[in-house]
Amino acid sequence: MKPINEIYPLLTTPKKVVITTHQKPDPDAMGSSLGLYHFLKSLGHTVTVISPTNWPGFLNWMPGCDLVIDFEYKREKALEELNAAEWIFCLDFNTLSRTKNLAPFIAARPAVKILIDHHQQPEEAAFDYGDSNTIKSSTSEMVYDFIVNSGYQDRLSLEIAECLYAGLIGDTGSFRFPSASAHVHSMVADLKSHGLNHTIVHENIYDNYLENRLRFIGMVLLHRMEIMYEYNTALIAITKKDLLRFDIKTGDTEGLVNYPLSIKGIRMAAIVIDRDEERKWSFRSKGHVDVNTFARKYFDGGGHFNAAGGKSIESLEKTVEKFKQVLSENTLQLQ
Ligand code: 5GP
Numbered sequence: 474m475k476p477i478n479e480i481y482p483l484l485t486t487p488k489k490v491v492i493t494t495h496q497k498p499d500p501d502a503m504g505s506s507l508g509l510y511h512f513l514k515s516l517g518h519t520v521t522v523i524s525p526t527n528w529p530g531f532l533n534w535m536p537g538c539d540l541v542i543d544f545e546y547k548r549e550k551a552l553e554e555l556n557a558a559e560w561i562f563c564l565d566f567n568t569l570s571r572t573k574n575l576a577p578f579i580a581a582r583p584a585v586k587i588l589i590d591h592h593q594q595p596e597e598a599a600f601d602y603g604d605s606n607t608i609k610s611s612t613s614e615m616v617y618d619f620i621v622n623s624g625y626q627d628r629l630s631l632e633i634a635e636c637l638y639a640g641l642i643g644d645t646g647s648f649r650f651p652s653a654s655a656h657v658h659s660m661v662a663d664l665k666s667h668g669l670n671h672t673i674v675h676e677n678i679y680d681n682y683l684e685n686r687l688r689f690i691g692m693v694l695l696h697r698m699e700i701m702y703e704y705n706t707a708l709i710a711i712t713k714k715d716l717l718r719f720d721i722k723t724g725d726t727e728g729l730v731n732y733p734l735s736i737k738g739i740r741m742a743a744i745v746i747d748r749d750e751e752r753k754w755s756f757r758s759k760g761h762v763d764v765n766t767f768a769r770k771y772f773d774g775g776g777h778f779n780a781a782g783g784k785s786i787e788s789l790e791k792t793v794e795k796f797k798q799v800l801s802e803n804t805l806q807l808q
Protein backbone atom coordinates (compact mmCIF):
# COMPACT_ATOMS: atom_id res chain seq x y z
CA MET A 474 0.00 0.00 0.00
CA LYS A 475 1.56 3.27 -1.15
CA PRO A 476 1.10 6.47 0.92
CA ILE A 477 -2.02 8.46 0.22
CA ASN A 478 -0.14 11.67 -0.60
CA GLU A 479 0.84 10.08 -3.93
CA ILE A 480 -2.83 10.42 -4.89
CA TYR A 481 -2.90 14.23 -4.50
CA PRO A 482 -1.24 15.11 -7.86
CA LEU A 483 -3.66 12.72 -9.61
CA LEU A 484 -6.72 14.60 -8.32
CA THR A 485 -6.42 17.16 -11.12
CA THR A 486 -7.57 14.71 -13.82
CA PRO A 487 -11.31 13.85 -13.68
CA LYS A 488 -11.91 10.19 -12.84
CA LYS A 489 -14.82 7.80 -12.42
CA VAL A 490 -14.85 7.16 -8.70
CA VAL A 491 -16.74 4.79 -6.42
CA ILE A 492 -16.68 5.31 -2.67
CA THR A 493 -17.69 2.43 -0.45
CA THR A 494 -17.75 1.69 3.26
CA HIS A 495 -18.60 -1.07 5.73
CA GLN A 496 -21.95 -2.85 5.90
CA LYS A 497 -24.65 -1.21 8.01
CA PRO A 498 -22.87 2.17 7.86
CA ASP A 499 -22.76 4.25 11.04
CA PRO A 500 -22.41 8.07 11.18
CA ASP A 501 -18.64 7.89 10.58
CA ALA A 502 -18.91 5.47 7.65
CA MET A 503 -21.64 7.48 5.93
CA GLY A 504 -20.31 10.90 6.97
CA SER A 505 -16.77 10.24 5.74
CA SER A 506 -18.06 8.73 2.48
CA LEU A 507 -20.39 11.64 1.74
CA GLY A 508 -17.81 14.22 2.86
CA LEU A 509 -15.34 12.75 0.38
CA TYR A 510 -18.12 12.51 -2.23
CA HIS A 511 -18.82 16.26 -2.11
CA PHE A 512 -15.09 17.06 -2.14
CA LEU A 513 -14.30 14.90 -5.19
CA LYS A 514 -17.39 16.20 -7.02
CA SER A 515 -16.19 19.76 -6.46
CA LEU A 516 -12.97 18.80 -8.29
CA GLY A 517 -14.92 17.55 -11.32
CA HIS A 518 -14.81 13.80 -10.71
CA THR A 519 -17.80 11.55 -11.39
CA VAL A 520 -18.57 10.01 -8.02
CA THR A 521 -20.93 7.32 -6.71
CA VAL A 522 -21.26 6.12 -3.12
CA ILE A 523 -22.20 2.44 -2.73
CA SER A 524 -23.22 1.02 0.63
CA PRO A 525 -23.00 -2.79 0.97
CA THR A 526 -26.33 -2.80 2.86
CA ASN A 527 -29.04 -0.47 4.10
CA TRP A 528 -28.35 2.10 6.81
CA PRO A 529 -30.16 3.65 9.79
CA GLY A 530 -32.87 6.17 8.93
CA PHE A 531 -31.19 8.77 11.18
CA LEU A 532 -28.53 9.22 8.47
CA ASN A 533 -30.99 10.15 5.71
CA TRP A 534 -30.69 13.91 6.39
CA MET A 535 -27.06 13.94 5.25
CA PRO A 536 -26.53 15.91 2.05
CA GLY A 537 -26.17 13.38 -0.77
CA CYS A 538 -27.55 10.41 1.21
CA ASP A 539 -30.49 10.11 -1.20
CA LEU A 540 -27.99 9.31 -3.98
CA VAL A 541 -26.22 6.48 -2.14
CA ILE A 542 -26.78 3.09 -3.78
CA ASP A 543 -27.72 0.21 -1.48
CA PHE A 544 -25.97 -2.83 -3.02
CA GLU A 545 -28.53 -5.27 -1.61
CA TYR A 546 -31.41 -3.25 -3.02
CA LYS A 547 -29.97 -2.06 -6.37
CA ARG A 548 -27.36 -4.67 -7.12
CA GLU A 549 -27.17 -4.20 -10.90
CA LYS A 550 -26.82 -0.44 -10.73
CA ALA A 551 -24.13 -0.81 -8.05
CA LEU A 552 -22.16 -3.32 -10.11
CA GLU A 553 -22.44 -1.15 -13.20
CA GLU A 554 -20.87 1.76 -11.30
CA LEU A 555 -18.25 -0.48 -9.74
CA ASN A 556 -17.27 -1.92 -13.12
CA ALA A 557 -16.88 1.56 -14.63
CA ALA A 558 -14.82 2.90 -11.70
CA GLU A 559 -11.18 3.84 -12.19
CA TRP A 560 -10.76 4.51 -8.47
CA ILE A 561 -12.45 2.76 -5.55
CA PHE A 562 -12.15 4.54 -2.20
CA CYS A 563 -12.63 2.19 0.76
CA LEU A 564 -13.60 4.11 3.87
CA ASP A 565 -13.87 3.17 7.54
CA PHE A 566 -13.02 -0.54 7.30
CA ASN A 567 -9.81 -2.53 7.58
CA THR A 568 -10.67 -5.71 5.71
CA LEU A 569 -12.70 -6.16 2.54
CA SER A 570 -14.93 -8.71 4.28
CA ARG A 571 -16.51 -5.77 6.15
CA THR A 572 -18.27 -4.93 2.86
CA LYS A 573 -20.12 -8.26 3.13
CA ASN A 574 -21.39 -9.49 -0.25
CA LEU A 575 -19.75 -6.60 -2.10
CA ALA A 576 -16.25 -7.81 -1.12
CA PRO A 577 -15.59 -10.30 -3.97
CA PHE A 578 -16.67 -7.70 -6.56
CA ILE A 579 -14.31 -5.05 -5.17
CA ALA A 580 -11.47 -7.57 -4.98
CA ALA A 581 -12.02 -8.63 -8.60
CA ARG A 582 -11.94 -5.11 -10.05
CA PRO A 583 -8.68 -3.82 -11.57
CA ALA A 584 -9.49 -0.27 -10.40
CA VAL A 585 -7.04 1.57 -8.13
CA LYS A 586 -8.11 0.90 -4.53
CA ILE A 587 -7.54 3.56 -1.90
CA LEU A 588 -8.01 2.93 1.81
CA ILE A 589 -8.80 5.64 4.35
CA ASP A 590 -9.36 4.05 7.75
CA HIS A 591 -8.60 4.13 11.48
CA HIS A 592 -9.12 0.48 12.49
CA GLN A 593 -6.35 -1.78 13.75
CA GLN A 594 -4.43 -4.27 11.61
CA PRO A 595 -5.61 -3.36 8.09
CA GLU A 596 -5.42 -5.87 5.25
CA GLU A 597 -2.83 -3.71 3.44
CA ALA A 598 -2.32 -6.09 0.50
CA ALA A 599 -5.88 -5.44 -0.70
CA PHE A 600 -5.22 -1.73 -1.38
CA ASP A 601 -2.95 0.19 -3.78
CA TYR A 602 -2.83 3.44 -1.79
CA GLY A 603 -3.92 4.22 1.68
CA ASP A 604 -3.92 6.03 4.93
CA SER A 605 -4.39 3.73 7.91
CA ASN A 606 -4.02 5.54 11.21
CA THR A 607 -5.35 4.04 14.43
CA ILE A 608 -4.59 7.22 16.37
CA LYS A 609 -7.29 9.06 14.44
CA SER A 610 -10.68 9.56 16.07
CA SER A 611 -12.63 8.76 12.96
CA THR A 612 -12.42 8.27 9.23
CA SER A 613 -14.20 11.62 8.96
CA GLU A 614 -11.19 13.28 10.61
CA MET A 615 -8.96 11.50 8.08
CA VAL A 616 -11.08 12.72 5.14
CA TYR A 617 -10.71 16.25 6.53
CA ASP A 618 -6.92 15.73 6.64
CA PHE A 619 -7.05 14.36 3.07
CA ILE A 620 -8.83 17.49 1.87
CA VAL A 621 -6.48 19.87 3.72
CA ASN A 622 -3.27 18.01 2.82
CA SER A 623 -4.26 17.71 -0.84
CA GLY A 624 -3.99 21.50 -1.12
CA TYR A 625 -7.69 21.97 -1.89
CA GLN A 626 -8.80 23.25 1.51
CA ASP A 627 -10.74 25.95 -0.33
CA ARG A 628 -13.21 23.23 -1.41
CA LEU A 629 -14.45 22.71 2.16
CA SER A 630 -18.15 23.52 2.18
CA LEU A 631 -21.11 23.47 4.55
CA GLU A 632 -22.24 20.13 3.04
CA ILE A 633 -18.83 18.58 3.71
CA ALA A 634 -18.75 20.09 7.21
CA GLU A 635 -22.14 18.56 8.13
CA CYS A 636 -21.16 15.10 6.92
CA LEU A 637 -17.74 15.09 8.62
CA TYR A 638 -19.09 16.52 11.87
CA ALA A 639 -21.62 13.67 12.05
CA GLY A 640 -18.79 11.17 11.76
CA LEU A 641 -16.77 12.94 14.43
CA ILE A 642 -19.54 12.93 17.03
CA GLY A 643 -20.42 9.32 16.21
CA ASP A 644 -16.93 7.94 16.73
CA THR A 645 -15.82 10.17 19.63
CA GLY A 646 -19.04 9.68 21.64
CA SER A 647 -19.67 13.41 21.18
CA PHE A 648 -16.04 14.27 22.08
CA ARG A 649 -15.78 12.21 25.27
CA PHE A 650 -13.43 9.41 24.13
CA PRO A 651 -9.64 9.86 24.42
CA SER A 652 -9.42 10.08 20.61
CA ALA A 653 -11.01 13.57 20.69
CA SER A 654 -7.63 15.28 20.31
CA ALA A 655 -6.69 18.95 20.05
CA HIS A 656 -6.61 18.40 16.28
CA VAL A 657 -10.21 17.15 16.36
CA HIS A 658 -11.30 20.28 18.22
CA SER A 659 -9.46 22.58 15.82
CA MET A 660 -11.10 20.72 12.94
CA VAL A 661 -14.49 21.47 14.52
CA ALA A 662 -13.54 25.15 14.75
CA ASP A 663 -12.76 25.09 11.02
CA LEU A 664 -16.06 23.32 10.22
CA LYS A 665 -17.90 25.94 12.29
CA SER A 666 -16.26 28.67 10.21
CA HIS A 667 -17.96 27.08 7.18
CA GLY A 668 -21.40 27.64 8.73
CA LEU A 669 -21.84 24.31 10.54
CA ASN A 670 -24.83 24.27 12.91
CA HIS A 671 -23.66 21.52 15.26
CA THR A 672 -26.89 21.49 17.31
CA ILE A 673 -28.93 20.51 14.27
CA VAL A 674 -26.54 17.67 13.42
CA HIS A 675 -26.83 16.29 16.99
CA GLU A 676 -30.62 16.51 16.83
CA ASN A 677 -30.75 14.84 13.42
CA ILE A 678 -28.77 11.87 14.70
CA TYR A 679 -29.79 11.46 18.33
CA ASP A 680 -33.32 12.90 18.55
CA ASN A 681 -34.81 11.21 15.54
CA TYR A 682 -36.06 7.86 16.86
CA LEU A 683 -39.57 6.51 17.22
CA GLU A 684 -41.24 5.83 20.57
CA ASN A 685 -40.85 2.06 20.19
CA ARG A 686 -37.06 2.34 20.40
CA LEU A 687 -37.17 4.00 23.81
CA ARG A 688 -39.66 1.40 25.09
CA PHE A 689 -37.36 -1.30 23.73
CA ILE A 690 -34.37 0.16 25.62
CA GLY A 691 -36.45 0.17 28.81
CA MET A 692 -37.29 -3.50 28.38
CA VAL A 693 -33.68 -4.40 27.53
CA LEU A 694 -32.18 -2.66 30.58
CA LEU A 695 -34.78 -4.26 32.85
CA HIS A 696 -34.85 -7.80 31.48
CA ARG A 697 -31.92 -8.45 29.13
CA MET A 698 -28.93 -6.94 30.92
CA GLU A 699 -26.80 -9.21 33.09
CA ILE A 700 -24.13 -7.71 35.32
CA MET A 701 -21.18 -9.91 36.22
CA TYR A 702 -19.45 -7.94 38.95
CA GLU A 703 -16.84 -10.66 39.40
CA TYR A 704 -15.59 -9.81 35.89
CA ASN A 705 -16.53 -6.09 35.91
CA THR A 706 -18.53 -6.96 32.83
CA ALA A 707 -22.08 -6.49 31.56
CA LEU A 708 -23.82 -8.56 28.92
CA ILE A 709 -26.96 -7.82 26.94
CA ALA A 710 -28.46 -10.57 24.77
CA ILE A 711 -31.33 -9.71 22.44
CA THR A 712 -33.51 -12.35 20.84
CA LYS A 713 -35.22 -12.31 17.45
CA LYS A 714 -38.54 -12.19 19.27
CA ASP A 715 -37.49 -8.95 21.04
CA LEU A 716 -36.62 -7.35 17.69
CA LEU A 717 -40.00 -8.34 16.23
CA ARG A 718 -42.01 -7.31 19.31
CA PHE A 719 -40.65 -3.74 19.23
CA ASP A 720 -40.34 -3.51 15.43
CA ILE A 721 -36.61 -2.81 15.75
CA LYS A 722 -34.95 -1.54 12.56
CA THR A 723 -31.36 -0.99 11.44
CA GLY A 724 -29.80 1.61 13.74
CA ASP A 725 -32.30 1.24 16.59
CA THR A 726 -29.81 -0.82 18.62
CA GLU A 727 -26.94 1.63 17.99
CA GLY A 728 -25.47 2.91 21.25
CA LEU A 729 -27.28 0.37 23.46
CA VAL A 730 -23.99 -1.31 24.34
CA ASN A 731 -22.78 1.89 26.03
CA TYR A 732 -25.47 1.98 28.74
CA PRO A 733 -23.90 -0.60 31.11
CA LEU A 734 -20.57 1.28 31.03
CA SER A 735 -22.22 4.01 33.09
CA ILE A 736 -22.37 1.58 36.04
CA LYS A 737 -19.54 2.21 38.47
CA GLY A 738 -16.82 -0.41 38.16
CA ILE A 739 -17.96 -1.90 34.85
CA ARG A 740 -15.00 -2.08 32.47
CA MET A 741 -16.45 -4.10 29.61
CA ALA A 742 -19.90 -4.17 28.04
CA ALA A 743 -21.03 -6.63 25.41
CA ILE A 744 -24.22 -6.92 23.41
CA VAL A 745 -25.21 -9.76 21.13
CA ILE A 746 -28.15 -9.51 18.76
CA ASP A 747 -29.78 -12.48 17.09
CA ARG A 748 -29.78 -11.28 13.48
CA ASP A 749 -31.09 -13.45 10.64
CA GLU A 750 -27.78 -14.64 9.23
CA GLU A 751 -25.56 -14.35 12.32
CA ARG A 752 -25.29 -13.42 15.97
CA LYS A 753 -23.76 -9.93 15.90
CA TRP A 754 -21.55 -8.88 18.82
CA SER A 755 -20.52 -5.38 19.92
CA PHE A 756 -17.95 -4.79 22.63
CA ARG A 757 -17.06 -1.60 24.48
CA SER A 758 -14.55 -1.07 27.25
CA LYS A 759 -12.89 1.50 29.44
CA GLY A 760 -9.18 2.00 30.08
CA HIS A 761 -6.79 -0.89 29.55
CA VAL A 762 -9.34 -3.57 28.54
CA ASP A 763 -8.53 -4.46 24.92
CA VAL A 764 -11.75 -5.49 23.19
CA ASN A 765 -10.14 -5.47 19.73
CA THR A 766 -7.99 -8.47 20.67
CA PHE A 767 -10.92 -10.08 22.51
CA ALA A 768 -13.23 -9.76 19.48
CA ARG A 769 -10.51 -11.01 17.15
CA LYS A 770 -9.60 -13.99 19.31
CA TYR A 771 -13.05 -15.29 20.18
CA PHE A 772 -15.68 -13.76 17.90
CA ASP A 773 -14.22 -13.47 14.40
CA GLY A 774 -14.10 -9.68 14.64
CA GLY A 775 -11.99 -6.69 15.53
CA GLY A 776 -12.14 -2.90 15.55
CA HIS A 777 -10.51 -0.55 18.04
CA PHE A 778 -8.96 -0.99 21.49
CA ASN A 779 -12.07 0.23 23.34
CA ALA A 780 -14.77 -0.50 20.71
CA ALA A 781 -14.99 -3.61 18.59
CA GLY A 782 -17.45 -5.99 17.02
CA GLY A 783 -17.67 -9.61 16.00
CA LYS A 784 -19.99 -12.36 14.93
CA SER A 785 -20.93 -15.99 15.45
CA ILE A 786 -22.88 -18.52 13.42
CA GLU A 787 -23.77 -20.48 16.56
CA SER A 788 -27.16 -20.11 18.27
CA LEU A 789 -27.72 -17.20 20.66
CA GLU A 790 -27.55 -19.56 23.65
CA LYS A 791 -24.30 -21.16 22.45
CA THR A 792 -22.52 -17.89 21.70
CA VAL A 793 -23.61 -16.40 25.07
CA GLU A 794 -22.28 -19.55 26.77
CA LYS A 795 -18.98 -19.13 24.97
CA PHE A 796 -18.77 -15.48 26.02
CA LYS A 797 -19.20 -16.38 29.67
CA GLN A 798 -16.65 -19.14 29.39
CA VAL A 799 -13.97 -16.96 27.76
CA LEU A 800 -14.53 -14.23 30.36
CA SER A 801 -13.01 -16.53 32.96
CA GLU A 802 -9.88 -16.80 30.77
CA ASN A 803 -9.54 -13.00 30.81
CA THR A 804 -10.08 -12.21 34.46
CA LEU A 805 -6.72 -10.49 34.91
CA GLN A 806 -7.38 -8.08 32.07
CA LEU A 807 -10.78 -7.25 33.51
CA GLN A 808 -9.56 -6.30 37.00
P1 5GP B 1 -20.02 -1.66 16.39
O1 5GP B 1 -20.03 -2.38 17.69
O2 5GP B 1 -20.43 -0.22 16.55
O3 5GP B 1 -20.74 -2.38 15.31
O4 5GP B 1 -18.50 -1.62 15.93
C1 5GP B 1 -17.48 -1.17 16.76
C2 5GP B 1 -16.21 -1.09 15.96
O5 5GP B 1 -15.76 -2.40 15.59
C3 5GP B 1 -16.40 -0.34 14.65
O6 5GP B 1 -15.26 0.43 14.43
C4 5GP B 1 -16.57 -1.42 13.61
O7 5GP B 1 -16.11 -1.01 12.37
C5 5GP B 1 -15.76 -2.59 14.19
N1 5GP B 1 -16.42 -3.87 13.89
C6 5GP B 1 -17.70 -4.20 14.15
N2 5GP B 1 -17.97 -5.48 13.78
C7 5GP B 1 -16.82 -5.97 13.26
C8 5GP B 1 -16.47 -7.24 12.69
O8 5GP B 1 -17.26 -8.18 12.58
N3 5GP B 1 -15.18 -7.35 12.24
C9 5GP B 1 -14.26 -6.34 12.36
N4 5GP B 1 -13.03 -6.54 11.89
N5 5GP B 1 -14.57 -5.14 12.88
C10 5GP B 1 -15.83 -4.94 13.34
Ligand code: MN
Pocket residue numbers: 501502565591611612644
Ligand atom coordinates in the same frame (compact mmCIF):
# COMPACT_ATOMS: atom_id res chain seq x y z
MN1 MN C 1 -15.06 4.93 12.16
